[in-house]
Amino acid sequence: MNHADRRTSLAVLLVGAVAFVALAVWLVPWQPVPGGTPPPAPPRSVFSAEEVSAAQDFATWVRVWGWGSLVVSLLVACWFGFTRHGIRLVERMRGPWWWRVVLAVTALELIGRVLTLPFAVLMRRHLLDYGLTRQAWSGFAADMVRTELVTILTTSVGLVVLVGCARRWPRGWPAVAGGLLSGLVLVGSFVYPLVVEPLFNSFTPLPDGALRSQILRLADREGVHVDDVLVSDASRRTTTLNAYVSGFGSTRRVVVYDNLVHDLPDDQALAVVAHELAHARHDDVVTGSVLGASAALVGVGLLGLAVGALGRRRPMGDPALVPLVLALLAVGTLLASPLENAVSREIETRADVDALRATHDPDAFIRMQRELAVRSLADPTPPAWSQFWFGSHPTTLTRVAIARTLYPEVPPLYRKVPRVR
Template identity: 70%
Template sequence: MTDPARRTSLVVTLVGGVAFVALAAWLVPWHPVPGGMPAPVPASSVFTPSQIDRAEDFSRWARVWSWGSLAVSLGVAAWFGFTRRGAGLARRMPGPWWVRTVLLVAALAVIGRVVTLPFAVALRVHVRDYGLSHQSWAGFAYDLVVGQLVLVVTTSLGLLLVMACARRWRRRWPAVAGGLLAVLVLAGSYVYPVLVEPLFNHFTPLPDGTLRTQILRLADEEHVHVDDVLVADASRRTTTLNAYVSGFGDTRRVVVYDNLVDDLPEDEALSVVAHEIGHARHNDVLTGSALGAAGAVFGVGLLGLLVGTQRRGRRGGVGDPATVPLLLALVALGTLLSSPVENGISRQIETRADVAALEATHDPDAFVAMQEQLSLRALADPTPPAWSQFWFGSHPTTLQRIAIAEAK
C-alpha cells in the first residue's frame, strides 16, 4: 500500500472508532435502571421445576446446533479467505470485476449455506419437536432461499461500493467508501421495513378495537409518532410471541405478532407494545443506525490497513475481486469479535425500553405475567451460561426483567 493510502486508512479507522465511542457514550443508556440493576429473581420463584428443565434442555441443544453452524461457517470462510482456495475460485468467475464480485459473493453464500444446512435442519427439527413451530418444510425452505438472496444482494452492494471506490480513488478511497457506506447503512434502516420485511411476513393494520385505541393513545401520551400499527402473520412460522418497532420517520411502525394479539390478555399485550413504544420514544432504531454507520467507517478503515489497495498492474488489494473471499472472511471474523460490544449495547437499550414500558403502563403485574408467558412460549433458558449471555445475549434475561418490574 502507498503511504498516502495507509495514512488515509489509519485516519478513517481512528475517526470511525472515535465516532462510535462518542455516539455510544452520548446515546446509549449505560445506567437505564434508576438506583442500579437489581439482582435477578430466583428461577424457582417464577417457573416450576419441570418448566425450568424443559427450557434448559431445549436451549442446550439449540445452542449446540447454532454454535456448531457458526463454527463451521467461520471455518469455511477462513478456508476460502486465508488460503489460495478463494483466489482459485475467483479466477474461475467470468466477466468484468463487478460481475465476478457478485458471482463470488453468491457462490460463497451458497457454499456456506450448504455446509451449514445440516445444522439448520437439525435446529428446525428440534424446534418442531418442542412445538415452537408448525411451519411446513416448504415454508422453511422458502425462508432460507429468500434469506440467502437478501444476504447476497446486501453484501454485494456493500462490497461493490467499497471496491469501486478503491479502484477509482487509490489514495483516498477509505474516506470516500467509509462515508458512502455510512450513508448506505442509514438508508438501509429507512427502507428495510418497506422492502425486506414484507418478503418474510404479510402485514395488515391492527383492526379497530380497544387494543389499537390503547396503543395509539399510549403513543400519543409518550409523544411518539407511529406511522401505523401492523399485525404480522408470524404464527405460520412460530408459536413464540413478539413485537417490535422498525424504521424511523414516516416508515416507523409498531409490529405485533398475530399470536401476541390472539393469545395474550390485552393488558399484557399492551405491556409488550409499551416496550416497543419506549424504543420509538428514545429513537433507538436511529441510535442503532448511527452506531452501525460509525462501525462501518471503522471497518472500512481497518480493511484498508489489513488488505491494502490494489496497485496498477498488480493483483491484490481491496479493489481486486480475488480478495473478495478474504474480505468476507475478515467481515465474518470481525462480526463475531464485535458481538459482545454490539449485544452489550443492545442489552442496555432493551433495559431502558423495559423501564419505559413500566413507567408508561403503571402495571408491573401485567409486565411480569407477560415476561413469564414470553419465556414459556419461547422456552428461553432462565439462567443461560454467563459467557453466552455476555457474547450473544441481546436482551436481559427474563429473571432480570422481572426483577426490574418487582423493584418498581
C-alpha cells in the same frame, strides 16, 4: 499498501472510532435502572422446576446446533479468505470486475449455506419437536431461499461499492468507501420495513377494539406519533410471541405478532407494545443505525490495514480479494458481538423501564415476561459467557428483577403455565 493508503486507513479508523464512542456515550442509556440493574430474580420465584428443566433442555440443543453452524461458517470463510483457495476460485470467474464480485459473493455464500444446511435442518426439527413452529417444510425452504437472496444482494452491493471505490481511488479509497458504506447503513435501515419485511410476512392494521384504543391512548400520552399498529402473520412461522419497531421517520412502524394479539390478555399485550413505543420515543432504530454507520467507518479503516498486511500484494480493487474481505467481515462481526450486544441490552433495559412507568402495571409486565419465556422455552439461566457474547436482550429473570426493584410491592410467585411441547 503504500504509505498514503495506510495513513488514510488509520484516519478513517480514528474518525469512526471517535464517532462511535461519542455517539455511544451520548445516545446509549448506560444506567437505565436507577441505582443499577439488579441481579436476576431467583428462577423458582418465576418458573416451576419443570419449566426451568424444559427450557434448559431445549436451549442446550439450540446452542449445539447454532454454535456448530457458526463454527462451520467461520471455518469456511477463513479457509477461502486466508488461503489461496479463495483467490483461485475468483480467478476462474469471467466477466467485468463487478460481475466477478457478485459471482464471488454468491459462490461463497452458497457454499457456506450448503455446508451449514444440516445444522439448519436439525434446528428446524428441534423446533418442531418442541412445538415452536407449525410451518411446513416447503415454507421453511422458501424462507431460506429468500434469506439467501437478500443476503447475497445486500453483501454484493456493499462489496461492489468497496471494490469500485478502490479501483477509482487507489490511494484514498478507505475514506470514500467508508462514507458511502455508512450512508448505505442508514439507507438500509430506512427502507428495510418497506423492502425486506414484506418478503417474509404480510401486515394488516390492528383491528378496532379495546386493545387498539388502549395502544393509541398510550402512544398519545407518551408523545409517540403512531399512524397505525400493524399485525404480522408470524403465527404461520412460529408459535412464539413477539413485537418490534423498525424503520425511522416516515418508514417507522410498530409491529405485533398476530398470536400475541390473540393469545395474550390485553393488559399483557399492552405491556409488550409499551416496550416497543419506548423504542420509538427514544428513536432507538436511529441510534442503532448511526452507531452502525460509525462502525462501518471503523470496519473500512481496519479492512484497509488488514488488506495491506494480508492481501498478498494485490490491490483492494482486485475482485480476487473478495474472499479475504468476507473472512475478515465474519471474524470482525464475531469479535464485535460483545460490544454490540452490550449496547443492545442497555437499550432494551431502558425500554422495559419506560414500559413499566408508562403502564404502571408491573403485574402484567411480569406475567407477560413469564408467558413469553414459557412459550419460547427461553433459558432463564443461560451461561454467563453466552449471555455476555450473544445476548442481545436482558434475560427474563433480569427483567422480572427490574420490575420488582421499581415496584417492590409485587408478589414473587405467579400462576403456572402448562408446559409447551
